[in-house]
Amino acid sequence: MMSSPNNGKLHEGHRERLRKRFCNSGLDDFEPHEVLELLLFHTIPRSNVNEHGHNLINRFGSLKNVISADIGELGTVKGIGSQSAVFLSFIKEFHKYIAKHEKENSIIISDTETAVGYLYGIRQKLKPGILYAAVIDDNKRLIKIESIGDLMETDPKTLRMTADDLIYRTHANSFVLFRRNDGVMVHPRHHDLISCNNMRNAYMASQFCLLDYVILGEHNWYSMIERREGEMNNESL
Amino acid sequence: MKAYKAETAERKEQAAQLRDRFAREGLDSFTETQVLALLLTYGKTTVDEYTLASAMLEHFGTLKKILSADYEQLMSIEGLDRISAILIKIMSMIPRYAVKDLGKKNIRFSNSDEAGEYFVREYYGERHERLTMAALDEKYRLIRLASFDEGTYDVCRISYQKIADILHETGARYFIIAHNHIGEALEASIYDKDVTDKLMKMYPRDNTISLVEHYIVCQNKWRAIISGKTGEAAENLSLFTD
Numbered sequence: 001m002m003s004s005p006n007n008g009k010l011h012e013g014h015r016e017r018l019r020k021r022f023c024n025s026g027l028d029d030f031e032p033h034e035v036l037e038l039l040l041f042h043t044i045p046r047s048n049v050n051e052h053g054h055n056l057i058n059r060f061g062s063l064k065n066v067i068s069a070d071i072g073e074l075g076t077v078k079g080i081g082s083q084s085a086v087f088l089s090f091i092k093e094f095h096k097y098i099a100k101h102e103k104e105n106s107i108i109i110s111d112t113e114t115a116v117g118y119l120y121g122i123r124q125k126l127k128p129g130i131l132y133a134a135v136i137d138d139n140k141r142l143i144k145i146e147s148i149g150d151l152m153e154t155d156p157k158t159l160r161m162t163a164d165d166l167i168y169r170t171h172a173n174s175f176v177l178f179r180r181n182d183g184v185m186v187h188p189r190h191h192d193l194i195s196c197n198n199m200r201n202a203y204m205a206s207q208f209c210l211l212d213y214v215i216l217g218e219h220n221w222y223s224m225i226e227r228r229e230g231e232m233n234n235e236s237l
Numbered sequence: 238m239k240a241y242k243a244e245t246a247e248r249k250e251q252a253a254q255l256r257d258r259f260a261r262e263g264l265d266s267f268t269e270t271q272v273l274a275l276l277l278t279y280g281k282t283t284v285d286e287y288t289l290a291s292a293m294l295e296h297f298g299t300l301k302k303i304l305s306a307d308y309e310q311l312m313s314i315e316g317l318d319r320i321s322a323i324l325i326k327i328m329s330m331i332p333r334y335a336v337k338d339l340g341k342k343n344i345r346f347s348n349s350d351e352a353g354e355y356f357v358r359e360y361y362g363e364r365h366e367r368l369t370m371a372a373l374d375e376k377y378r379l380i381r382l383a384s385f386d387e388g389t390y391d392v393c394r395i396s397y398q399k400i401a402d403i404l405h406e407t408g409a410r411y412f413i414i415a416h417n418h419i420g421e422a423l424e425a426s427i428y429d430k431d432v433t434d435k436l437m438k439m440y441p442r443d444n445t446i447s448l449v450e451h452y453i454v455c456q457n458k459w460r461a462i463i464s465g466k467t468g469e470a471a472e473n474l475s476l477f478t479d
Contacts, residue, residue, distance in 0.1 A: 035327075086256050097300075
């Protein structure tokens with residue numbers, strides 16, 4: 001049957017209603033074929049995909065089985081073209097990719113030692129004078145590292161706001177501040193003291209934790225929270 | 238106009254290449270940016286998917302963080318359209334839906350293993366302690382699964398009044414309560430045992446309404462406090478891992 005312009009509007013209205021329902025309450029109240037409809041909107045424009053959703057569930061039994069099916073099997077279902085089959089099989093692979101990637105790339109930072117052990121590996125890539133933050137999730141996995149600002153030229157309030165923004169958007173639980181120092185001395189400068197105290201006070205009563213503020217010298221480091229110096233020997237590196 | 242058409246054609250070609258490559262080889266050789274770009278080809282973005290994917294990864298850090306972002310955070314990314322943001326949110330909810338088999342109807346618990354597995358699925362991916370209550374009819378069919386607010390289990394303690402309200406509203410004959418432990422421990426605490434004892438006294442076996450079991454779930458394992466049984470539900474929880 002040919003799809004008239006009115007049919008197109010009708011389908012678009014249905015699509016929009018389903019999307020709004022999803023935005024308001026998530027997937028919990030969706031039937032499996034409706035979840036598939038939501039997905040198929042992205043590969044089959046301007047037509048009724050309700051029947052396709054039913055066809056998939058009738059054939060495979062559940063959403064889990066649909067997304068676990070291979071591309072060839074999916075393509076044999078009435079209404080499911082190669083583009084939809086590729087997309088449906090991509091869903092499971094996408095999540096498997098994320099799980100694998102997270103596991104492989106998880107760097108655990110639980111204390112000053114583990115932080116220093118990791119940070120020395122990237123020390124050469126750091127710009128001297130720049131304050132960086134390593135943000136960590138609630139499983140103590142490193143999320144990412146970002147520069148917070150120039151320690152000498154950025155005022156402490158701005159450094160704090162930049163750290164706030166980083167913590168918020170990465171859903172971090174704790175963080176380590178650090179900077180590279182190219183001199184022999186790793187003892188803190190005036191700016192380190194101000195920034196460290198400012199951050200420590202700001203996060204003291206919050207749910208986020210400043211694990212440490214570390215100055216990374218060529219072969220030794222200084223922990224401002226623990227007030228001690230340590231050495232990086234070749235074995236540790 | 239010509240430049241726009243050429244750009245659109247180029248993007249279509251790029252999208253087709255990504256999809257073909259995935260269909261041929263899977264995602265093993267893809268970078269995070271390419272995986273995200275591939276997902277974005279199913280949205281309606283008007284900007285180059287690679288550029289947008291790079292910007293999003295730069296902003297959020299990882300693909301996992303992008304999936305965890307809320308709708309408003311996603312929409313704050315320049316170039317990301319509403320349809321793509323909704324697609325990302327749908328993608329983020331698919332594992333939970335699939336693992337928990339949310340579309341399944343007429344759930345009935347014929348033994349403690351089935352109920353244990355059901356609650357393992359219910360708590361799949363949960364990052365906070367939460368109490369749930371399953372109200373059952375006389376044939377142990379699930380009438381309603383009620384969820385008490387997240388984090389309330391160990392902080393505010395159990396609400397006996399809420400349990401009574403749900404039992405009254407549903408006309409349940411039996412009920413099960415369950416909560417999850419974050420971390421590794423599946424052991425029942427003194428408080429867990431006290432709650433179980435109190436509920437068993439309030440709703441004993443021979444009563445018109447009775448407590449069947451109190452489950453503790455930790456990762457893919459469960460412990461039934463009343464019967465002392467333990468079990469594991471592994472099969473479907475590994476859906477998204479190798």
